[in-house]
Amino acid sequence: SFHKSKGQHILKNPMLVDSIVQKSGIKSTDVILEIGPGTGNLTKKLLECGKMVIAVELDPRMVLELQRRFQDTPYSSRLKVIQGDVLKTELPYFDICVANIPYQISSPLTFKLLNHQPSFRCAIIMFQREFAMRLVAQPGDKLYCRLTVNTQLLARVSHLLKVGKNNFRPPPKVDSSVVRIEPRKPRIEVKQKEWDGFLRICFNRKNKTLGSIFRQKSVLSLLEKNYKTLCALNILQQGSADNEDSAFDYSRFGNSNEDQTMEVDDDGDDEEMDVEDGDAEEGEASEFKGKVMGVLKEGDFEEKRSSKLTLQEFLYLLSLFNKAGIHFS
Numbered sequence: 001s002f003h004k005s006k007g008q009h010i011l012k013n014p015m016l017v018d019s020i021v022q023k024s025g026i027k028s029t030d031v032i033l034e035i036g037p038g039t040g041n042l043t044k045k046l047l048e049c050g051k052m053v054i055a056v057e058l059d060p061r062m063v064l065e066l067q068r069r070f071q072d073t074p075y076s077s078r079l080k081v082i083q084g085d086v087l088k089t090e091l092p093y094f095d096i097c098v099a100n101i102p103y104q105i106s107s108p109l110t111f112k113l114l115n116h117q118p119s120f121r122c123a124i125i126m127f128q129r130e131f132a133m134r135l136v137a138q139p140g141d142k143l144y145c146r147l148t149v150n151t152q153l154l155a156r157v158s159h160l161l162k163v164g165k166n167n168f169r170p171p172p173k174v175d176s177s178v179v180r181i182e183p184r185k186p187r188i189e190v191k192q193k194e195w196d197g198f199l200r201i202c203f204n205r206k207n208k209t210l211g212s213i214f215r216q217k218s219v220l221s222l223l224e225k226n227y228k229t230l231c232a233l234n235i236l237q238q239g240s241a242d243n244e245d246s247a248f249d250y251s252r253f254g255n256s257n258e259d260q261t262m263e264v265d266d267d268g269d270d271e272e273m274d275v276e277d278g279d280a281e282e283g284e285a286s287e288f289k290g291k292v293m294g295v296l297k298e299g300d301f302e303e304k305r306s307s308k309l310t311l312q313e314f315l316y317l318l319s320l321f322n323k324a325g326i327h328f329s
């Protein structure tokens, strides 16, 4: 019997498994990471193509079944099974990842893979169709969202294959798609917290103009608080420049690399909402507000909307804010 809670939907169509493996472009020297091998239908084909398969599987019953399937075959020495939750497992080196995953871990798994070092060549992953379409969306597409931009910051993503429910046993409720994820090399360097804070604000109301988003009182007061903290620290820092015993930890505000993990929810919380939240427009004109609007004007962003901004435009806008001393973390 299969565990629904573990997202156990076994691929039963051998032609589809062949097609996924074929599109993966596996080399005979590749170390392949498979996530959620289940009963091993995909694993078998991967073993035929690559040098080695490392498979991470949560369910001990599946692990046993998998080991039983390949023991006493020529494959057994090239298969390593790790029992555990892939999200809590330290991943080994791999060249390529091929997986039909449980859909509930789509988002954290994607970012776990993309933050893995050294980075791999590519990942070929089955996702729920809508999640897949979010990953590959382009500016202006209905599903273009924070998840899209965060993923495309780290990788090039393309859609490979549409897969109907009936290719699985038991069939899931939703259709699926196979996607190819290729980490960018070199990486685009951003300060994680800064970038994340910035995108959350931009996509808070993705169909509103950036002008109206950044005129919201709540946004302005958050940014102004950050701004004042930084100004105060800069003054302190200058004052104590030659005082080595300074008790302040300035590194907190620097280019720190702590907290690389990124939580990205894909629950569509970025849909346009028509309710007035009383917070929406105008505050009294302030000097700081003028500064923020000045940045938007400088880059000609005031009338633009996040739903149509390219990755490069987001990067550019954040750099303009930072240049003006405005920070999001």
Ligand code: SAM
Pocket: 006, 007, 008, 009, 010, 011, 012, 035, 036, 037, 038, 039, 040, 041, 042, 056, 057, 058, 059, 062, 084, 085, 086, 087, 099, 100, 101, 102, 105
């Ligand atoms: N790869 C198989 C196939 O295509 O037929 C099975 C795919 S099934 C959609 C997902 C598999 O992932 C199940 O075997 C399930 O036990 C396993 N799984 C679920 N959560 C997991 C987790 N957090 N870490 C590792 N494996 C997990």
